[in-house]
Ligand SMILES: NC(=O)C1=CN([C@@H]2O[C@H](COP(=O)(O)OP(=O)(O)OC[C@H]3O[C@@H](n4cnc5c(N)ncnc54)[C@H](OP(=O)(O)O)[C@@H]3O)[C@@H](O)[C@H]2O)C=CC1
């Protein structure tokens with residue numbers, strides 16, 4: 001007689017990354033069996049089975065998918081990169097390998113970490129639903145390939161493989177390598193004095209534990225015939241905040257001054273486009289990392305917040321950690337980035 005496991009076996013692709021590792025920890029907490037697949041292992045846990053490889057290679061993925069019930073695909077190159085080939089290979093072609101490996105291994109559920117940015121092209125979005133069209137002019141390669149990736153995952157939904165795309169936005173929390181470290185780096189270099197726009201643009205920032213909770217509910221929802229199969233879902237804190245208030249709270253919490261001087265949004269956006277153009281021309285000679293890329297300027301100067309009603313209705317999502325608590329936990333976790341007197 002077959003032994004029935006009470007909890008499912010999961011594979012987290014990108015499980016050594018920021019979101020992936022938080023997901024692994026929560027899955028273990030909730031008694032799932034967990035495999036991790038990543039390019040290199042960055043932590044140790046005797047409860048986790050690690051598989052090292054490149055997700056673009058089906059043969060690397062297959063051993064990690066043996067007897068797996070749910071695959072969570074949350075690997076991607078860093079959004080700040082400007083390497084189109086890398087994004088295309090990993091986010092698009094790599095995701096196609098993940099799908100074929102799932103089919104070959106008989107995995108029935110695939111949860112993709114997409115991004116709410118797939119509909120963002122630098123124009124205000126207020127309480128946007130999942131019915132908004134994909135960005136027709138994505139601002140950067142990251143967004144362009146996240147769109148290709150999401151389309152591929154949703155269209156591969158079929159009787160044997162149930163797929164879903166979770167779209168978080170502005171994930172933050174302990175161990176995030178991107179948001180808080182970039183903001184502190186700007187402060188240390190004296191670049192955080194400025195507010196882009198009028199400072200009154202509302203944005204979603206989503207605490208990593210809430211994003212994780214949304215992923216697990218999404219994976220569990222993918223039963224035969226479920227309305228969630230083949231659909232995209234926004235996962236947010238359900239509490240949009242002024243972009244510049246959020247940044248100020250992080251900066252003040254870590255002992256730095258809040259931004260004060262306002263610069264017109266449109267002016268800075270066009271300057272960022274021109275600077276990016278010249279950096280692209282100079283690229284064969286010198287690689288320049290832009291602090292104010294057009295995408296970052298757009299994110300800092302427009303409204304972009306999304307409705308998570310669909311996730312609430314279809315799989316009873318609600319954020320577990322509120323904004324004040326989330327900011328507090330995040331600030332406390334970055335003791336090493338605190339301003340030294
Ligand atoms: N952070 C955010 O605000 C948001 C993130 N997302 C999405 O969430 C997901 C997770 O992001 P986040 O945790 O921040 O990113 P991280 O960079 O922290 O994690 C991504 C992980 O994927 C790994 N990886 C990259 N390429 C490959 C590959 N070819 N094969 C195997 N593993 C690979 C990375 O390895 P290595 O570090 O060695 O490159 C890293 O461990 C991504 O899909 C991202 O698009 C969506 C919305 C917002």
Ligand SMILES: CC(C)=CCC[C@@H](C)[C@H]1CC[C@H]2C3=C(CC[C@]12C)[C@@]1(C)CCC(=O)C[C@@H]1CC3
Nearest residue numbers: 079115117170178179182183291292296299300
């Ligand atoms: C003014 C300025 C340049 C502030 C620095 C903060 C930024 C580093 C973050 C503010 C919003 C963040 C964000 C992302 C990355 C980090 C920020 C730009 C994403 C692009 C990460 C990947 C996504 O899928 C969407 C995110 C939107 C918000």
